[in-house]
Amino acid sequence: MDRAEAKQKIIEFLESKKGSKTKFYFNDFTKLLPDMKSREVKKILTELINEGVLEFWSSGSTTMYGLAGAGKQHVEEGE
Amino acid sequence: MTFVPSGYYNPDKPMEGRITDIGPRHYSEFLPPVIKKNKGKWLWHEIIEPGILMHKAESGDEVYTVRCGSPRLLSVETIREICDIADEYCGGYVRFTTRNNIEFMVDSLDKAKKLKEDLNSRKHPGGSYKFPVGGTGAGITNIVHTQGWVHCHTPATDASGTVKVVMDELFEDFQRMRLPAQLRISMACCLNMCGAVHCSDIAILGYHRKPPIIDHEWLDNLCEIPLAVAACPTGAIRPTKTKITTESGEEKEVKTVAIKQERCMFCGNCYTMCPCLPLADKEGDGLVIMAGGKLSNCITPPKFSKVIVAFIPNNTPRWPELAQVMRKLVDTYAKHARKYERFGDWAERIGWERFFELCELEFTHHLIDDFRDPAYYTWRHTSQFKF
Amino acid sequence: MPKHETPLLDQLESGPWPSFVSEIKRQSEFRHKNAEAMEKEGKPYQIPVDVCDDLLGVLEMSYEDGTTHWKHGGIVGVFGYGGGVIGRYCDQPEKFPGVAHFHTMRVNQPAGKYYTSEYLRKLCDLWDFRGSGITNMHGATGDIVFLGTRTEQLEEIFGVLTHELNQDLGGSGSNLRTPACCLGESRCEWACYDTQELCYQLTMEYQDELHRPAFPYKFKFKFDGCPMGCVASIARADMSFIGTWRDDIKIDQEAVAAYIGGELKPNAGAHEDCEGFDIQKEVIDLCPSQCMRLEDGKLVIDNKECVRCMHCIRVMPRALRIGDDRGLSIFCGAKAPILDGAQMGSLLIPFIKAEPPYDEIKEIIENIWDWWMEEGKNRERLGELMKRQGLQKLLEVTGVKPIPQHIQEPRHNPYIFWKEEEVPGGWQRDINEYRKLHPR
Numbered sequence A: 001m002d003r004a005e006a007k008q009k010i011i012e013f014l015e016s017k018k019g020s021k022t023k024f025y026f027n028d029f030t031k032l033l034p035d036m037k038s039r040e041v042k043k044i045l046t047e048l049i050n051e052g053v054l055e056f057w058s059s060g061s062t063t064m065y066g067l068a069g070a071g072k073q074h075v076e077e078g079e
Numbered sequence B: 001m002t003f004v005p006s007g008y009y010n011p012d013k014p015m016e017g018r019i020t021d022i023g024p025r026h027y028s029e030f031l032p033p034v035i036k037k038n039k040g041k042w043l044w045h046e047i048i049e050p051g052i053l054m055h056k057a058e059s060g061d062e063v064y065t066v067r068c069g070s071p072r073l074l075s076v077e078t079i080r081e082i083c084d085i086a087d088e089y090c091g092g093y094v095r096f097t098t099r100n101n102i103e104f105m106v107d108s109l110d111k112a113k114k115l116k117e118d119l120n121s122r123k124h125p126g127g128s129y130k131f132p133v134g135g136t137g138a139g140i141t142n143i144v145h146t147q148g149w150v151h152c153h154t155p156a157t158d159a160s161g162t163v164k165v166v167m168d169e170l171f172e173d174f175q176r177m178r179l180p181a182q183l184r185i186s187m188a189c190c191l192n193m194c195g196a197v198h199c200s201d202i203a204i205l206g207y208h209r210k211p212p213i214i215d216h217e218w219l220d221n222l223c224e225i226p227l228a229v230a231a232c233p234t235g236a237i238r239p240t241k242t243k244i245t246t247e248s249g250e251e252k253e254v255k256t257v258a259i260k261q262e263r264c265m266f267c268g269n270c271y272t273m274c275p276c277l278p279l280a281d282k283e284g285d286g287l288v289i290m291a292g293g294k295l296s297n298c299i300t301p302p303k304f305s306k307v308i309v310a311f312i313p314n315n316t317p318r319w320p321e322l323a324q325v326m327r328k329l330v331d332t333y334a335k336h337a338r339k340y341e342r343f344g345d346w347a348e349r350i351g352w353e354r355f356f357e358l359c360e361l362e363f364t365h366h367l368i369d370d371f372r373d374p375a376y377y378t379w380r381h382t383s384q385f386k387f
Numbered sequence C: 001m002p003k004h005e006t007p008l009l010d011q012l013e014s015g016p017w018p019s020f021v022s023e024i025k026r027q028s029e030f031r032h033k034n035a036e037a038m039e040k041e042g043k044p045y046q047i048p049v050d051v052c053d054d055l056l057g058v059l060e061m062s063y064e065d066g067t068t069h070w071k072h073g074g075i076v077g078v079f080g081y082g083g084g085v086i087g088r089y090c091d092q093p094e095k096f097p098g099v100a101h102f103h104t105m106r107v108n109q110p111a112g113k114y115y116t117s118e119y120l121r122k123l124c125d126l127w128d129f130r131g132s133g134i135t136n137m138h139g140a141t142g143d144i145v146f147l148g149t150r151t152e153q154l155e156e157i158f159g160v161l162t163h164e165l166n167q168d169l170g171g172s173g174s175n176l177r178t179p180a181c182c183l184g185e186s187r188c189e190w191a192c193y194d195t196q197e198l199c200y201q202l203t204m205e206y207q208d209e210l211h212r213p214a215f216p217y218k219f220k221f222k223f224d225g226c227p228m229g230c231v232a233s234i235a236r237a238d239m240s241f242i243g244t245w246r247d248d249i250k251i252d253q254e255a256v257a258a259y260i261g262g263e264l265k266p267n268a269g270a271h272e273d274c275e276g277f278d279i280q281k282e283v284i285d286l287c288p289s290q291c292m293r294l295e296d297g298k299l300v301i302d303n304k305e306c307v308r309c310m311h312c313i314r315v316m317p318r319a320l321r322i323g324d325d326r327g328l329s330i331f332c333g334a335k336a337p338i339l340d341g342a343q344m345g346s347l348l349i350p351f352i353k354a355e356p357p358y359d360e361i362k363e364i365i366e367n368i369w370d371w372w373m374e375e376g377k378n379r380e381r382l383g384e385l386m387k388r389q390g391l392q393k394l395l396e397v398t399g400v401k402p403i404p405q406h407i408q409e410p411r412h413n414p415y416i417f418w419k420e421e422e423v424p425g426g427w428q429r430d431i432n433e434y435r436k437l438h439p440r
Helices: A003-017 A026-032 A038-050 A072-077 B033-038 B076-090 B109-121 B159-169 B216-222 B225-231 B269-273 B320-336 B343-350 B352-358 B373-378 C020-040 C051-065 C117-130 C151-164 C195-205 C207-211 C253-260 C311-315 C359-375 C382-389 C391-398 C431-437
Strands: A054-058 A063-067 B042-049 B052-057 B062-068 B073-075 B093-096 B102-106 B185-188 B202-207 B237-245 B251-259 B286-291 B306-313 C070-073 C085-090 C104-107 C114-116 C134-137 C144-147 C221-224 C239-245 C292-295 C298-301 C326-332 C346-352
Touching: A003 A026, A003 A038, A003 A063, A026 A038, A026 A063, A038 A054, A038 C359, A054 C085, A072 B216, B033 B062, B052 B109, B062 B109, B073 B076, B073 C020, B076 B093, B076 B102, B076 B109, B076 C020, B076 C117, B076 C134, B093 C117, B102 B109, B159 B185, B159 B202, B159 B320, B159 C020, B202 B320, B216 B225, B216 B237, B216 B251, B225 B237, B225 B251, B225 B269, B286 B320, B286 B343, B306 B320, B306 B352, B320 B343, B343 B352, C020 C051, C020 C134, C104 C151, C114 C117, C117 C151, C195 C207, C195 C221, C195 C239, C195 C359, C239 C359, C253 C298, C326 C359, C326 C382, C346 C359, C346 C391, C359 C382, C359 C391, C382 C391
Parallel strands: B185 B202, C221 C239
Antiparallel strands: A054 A063, B042 B052, B052 B062, B062 B102, B073 C134, B093 B102, B093 C114, B202 B286, B237 B251, B286 B306, C070 C085, C085 C104, C104 C144, C134 C144, C239 C326, C292 C298, C326 C346
16 A cells, blocks of 8 residues: 555545544554554655645653544633 | 744644654763763872862862753843853853752862852842852752642642742752752642652652542533543542532533542542643642652661641742741751761651650651551561660 | 832741742833833833733732632743744633733753853843743753743744744653753763763754654653763653662772871861761771772772662761763653652663763663664653553663673563474474374
């Protein structure tokens, strides 16, 4: 799978879950892309972050990834 | 308020000109010349008097360090005052310790004594010292602590306030070295321990005792239920539906969560994910005291602190019960322990049954471990015990 | 006249210990006095002038009602980084608008926490202008902590830090947390390696791991120069690097005699009352491995039996010095109690040299990360994974041969999970061959 396909798969996965859950742990994506090494998956996620497609969500102790602007936290935090 | 841009950030092109991954400044930029010159070539050190250390280098150089306490929470105005002192006495150099003390370094004992006097003379308008000199040797040094009510969303108490009260009570031992060994006190304001306190001679720990309240009406609007469910480390939260009557009197069924209350360990992780699950409570929240831990490998191996007081209420602003227990613990230790013996080594030598007796602490079922496998190893498995 | 009455907090201004309430009041007064000058300079305060007043106000409220008034915010940060900023909002923004947003920024401290006043002043000017002016020097992990600013200031502060101060943020979330070390060789004769340099080099090597979280949970490095453990690495770092040595403790017998004779202060003067030093009672009898004795007034150490607890060295620092064949031990898996109980670091590498470019150390780190990233569950610290899969697994992924130093004592049960390849002939057996000797 090339990078573009992998990105597409990540975005489709997040879109499909949007209704109930918008934030996912890193290893949800490694499971989504089982043939890729975790370092490769991280590079792709980083690119998506830098393109503004994804954003981090941090509890302070743990971090999750989600589509930029998606989810109820945005309303709550007024950001 | 007029927004003044720094000129480094364009929200439309956030990656433009962005500098990332440059890390911290290299420490060598900040080392005083005498430190830089003698790095790796120190011979020995000595505590000249409380708060003043002398380090001797192979080159014959001597550096005198004056150590003083700080509340950790510092205003930039006070940091600027620290800078002024560093400029006046130390060629513009200063350092901070892991335990939030401030260290000023000079090249002679005379200068160190003068600096000590100067530091001890500076006071806040409210009367407290700004820079009390001490924190060395067989005494009490600064209490490392967390944010508490000043800045955290899950604390069960205030960190700065409890530390202030305890250090006021034990202040004499910050400026003296009369104890059998050093006594390290630490404070964390909830069981998540963002400041790890679990290996301290005495640890003060904020603790919640009530499970979260569930704001059914708003929960599904403000929180993603699967995330709230996943946040619970003990698996006590599950999704559910419930009938509610809204503030306006309307009856409706809403999606929400249910909590198995007896499984709640009061960590607040769910509240971090979901503001509709608050757990703070005036009567429920308070302090736990733990004791007998240590970090160093000196004489005995490092060990964990043990719970010796199950609950102290949040009697603000000065937590009198806390101050009283701390005073009793320190004085009993000072009186009974042998030279070089750390708090936990002393308690283990005399036996915990004798420890509770000497410290006049009540023993209740809360102090018997019942959390998962390690609990068993803390029960008594010998006929050797004291009456 | 203060904006909010704070009768409870005011009671924390008296007493000798430096008052945090006085600190906040000090900044409050300064901001009010300085606001006009800042305005004139073209640098009007970028968050409300009365931010400190409102901080005192909301804190007083907590002292009244015994509960916190902060809420967590997970989205805020600087673009591209997953850590370094902790979002905070006040749950009483109408009453205390100055602290409606009150985010924390973690700034990566220099190793050993030495500063020049010039640099500190620049940090102060930046934080005064664009934040509350309230800091923590330092946070528990080691960062310089900026307490309280508004969302729109985060990028501006980050821009100034990186462009003008050559300074990056620290970590938070599921990433490599800001590494921290003791002051090491800079001012301590017991440092067995250069803690500051190793801390700095690994921080730089792993910037991506520090800023872009992709671990199952937090991961901490801490560097202690010797077994005294001043940065508490053995209790709280997923990988703890503790200095040690393998040759002999160096003895200056003249100085030993001077300690015995009372000419030198024992324990480096750490006790007020240091009269009447008794070397037998205070040093020799307290040695945990009982490896020392006095012979004709000379101290003899059986170094082979020494466990390097350093008690004798600390009591007689002018007579005894650490050995010259120095390096470090690596311990893995320490953590605070949440969730499954506290863990101390467990010994992985008894001795390794700590010399640039530290390639061997990096290889160990990366092997451990590969394993943990593959096998670790969400929010599972390295120590918990070690408990779940066994110390053997850690040894296996790092290619370390098991030795008795790895354990306190051998296993208490015989339930060894033998692997098939360890048993001669393997596990595939022929029932007919068996039946030749054991008819049904």
